[in-house]
Amino acid sequence: MKKIAIFGKPGSGKSTLSKALASAVGIPLYQLDSLVFKANGERVAREIYDQTHQDILSREQWIIDGFGPLASFNRRLTAADTLIYIDLPYPTSYWLATKRMLKGLWVKPEGWPDGSSVLKGTLQSYKMLKLSPTFWNDDFVKGLTERSQDKELHHIKSVAELNGFVRCVTK
Numbered sequence: 001m002k003k004i005a006i007f008g009k010p011g012s013g014k015s016t017l018s019k020a021l022a023s024a025v026g027i028p029l030y031q032l033d034s035l036v037f038k039a040n041g042e043r044v045a046r047e048i049y050d051q052t053h054q055d056i057l058s059r060e061q062w063i064i065d066g067f068g069p070l071a072s073f074n075r076r077l078t079a080a081d082t083l084i085y086i087d088l089p090y091p092t093s094y095w096l097a098t099k100r101m102l103k104g105l106w107v108k109p110e111g112w113p114d115g116s117s118v119l120k121g122t123l124q125s126y127k128m129l130k131l132s133p134t135f136w137n138d139d140f141v142k143g144l145t146e147r148s149q150d151k152e153l154h155h156i157k158s159v160a161e162l163n164g165f166v167r168c169v170t171k
Helices: 014-025 030-037 044-055 070-079 092-102 118-134 138-147 159-169
Strands: 003-007 029-031 062-065 082-085 151-156
Touching: 003 014, 003 070, 014 029, 014 062, 014 082, 014 159, 029 030, 030 044, 044 062, 044 070, 070 138, 082 138, 092 118, 138 151, 151 159
Parallel strands: 003 062, 003 082, 029 062, 082 151
Antiparallel strands: none
């Protein structure tokens, strides 16, 4: 495990897992929300994002959590040696996004870009969750399985599996 891509629906625990994993294995963590958004919450220029993302992919070790633009997501899946797909049930993801928002009234959520509105981000998460079945579906899982023949693939489907994975890597 040297190049690790962590991905899944909004509110699935990607940032929490990626931070624990980075701490446990000592690999640099890059959270996509921090690359996609400026400190004030505005999006960075696409060219800047693409160059930064490519620079990270060319490094010997990295953990990248998030989705980002589709083309960069596909490049990341190709470059990674370890894929971690967090595929929690939709009601769980909605609940975790809501919980993050409520907690975010007092404490900045894990991996949240500085200066970004937690409320606006949560509304965006809800919007993405509503659209998610068109992407995060059985066809995606089939394609992911096919493209991961030479990679380590972890498909996490429940909070219990997620917590177990976190416990396992932090021992």
